[in-house]
Amino acid sequence: MSRVPAARRTGAFTRGERTRVASLPAVERCDETRITWNTGFARRVAERVAAGESPTTVFREAGLGPEIIGRKRIERCAARWRARYTGSKETR
Template identity: 50%
Template sequence: MRGGGVFSDEEIQLLRGLPAVANVTRNRITYSDAFKQVCTIRYLAGESPTKIFREAGLPPDLVGCKRIERSVARWKAAAIKSVSGNDHLDNSEIIAQLVERYKRTLVTRRNLDNMASGVPDSSVPVMSEGAVGAHVSISALDGDTAGIIIKQQARRIDELERANASLLDKLNKAIPSPTVDN
């Protein structure tokens, strides 16, 4: 494939293996939220979108320069709108707000991972500064966070089902069918 066209099966498998990619089809890439956030912050700080994508394992000759430009422009516009509602903030102010939001997201993810690992009593220590010793209850999660968790779990289940199907297929090919003697 050359820049932004239809992906081959091999390219789809390569892209699916990257942490920056949430999903990929023959003609579409869905990027992970973390990658979009980091990419937007780095871009607003002056880094080249091509460099950011390349470092994430997404070379422009595979992804396509137009696809990169459009993605970054869309993410930047959404980020600006989300932090200010208008275009009156400069890039450094936008970056500061995005970084704070990203930190909160990481803390939430860390807390949710701790909850999933079996911490008793459905609560875990909050991992943010200024809140040492506080606890967060699973029932205290807002609808957005719960929705994100459900979405992530559904994607993980899909990944595991595809991996299972692939392993079963390999196993069936490796084991010869039994013959019946009469």
């Protein structure tokens, strides 16, 4: 699996990336361009981010650093889940 710097992560996931990402407990399914997340993971991310932790740290601990899924995907997921599960619309 090639590693692309987070700021330059674009395009579809490779077959190897899809296999690796889909194998993680935080992920329900992964195709070429989309990830379907485990609801429990989304709630944990929302709670931890609301408590002041960095979204990137939480995703890295789950095996999903920005070099794999991209920094923007992490930021957008964390903001969306925080608004959904904690009622906060504030972004980091």
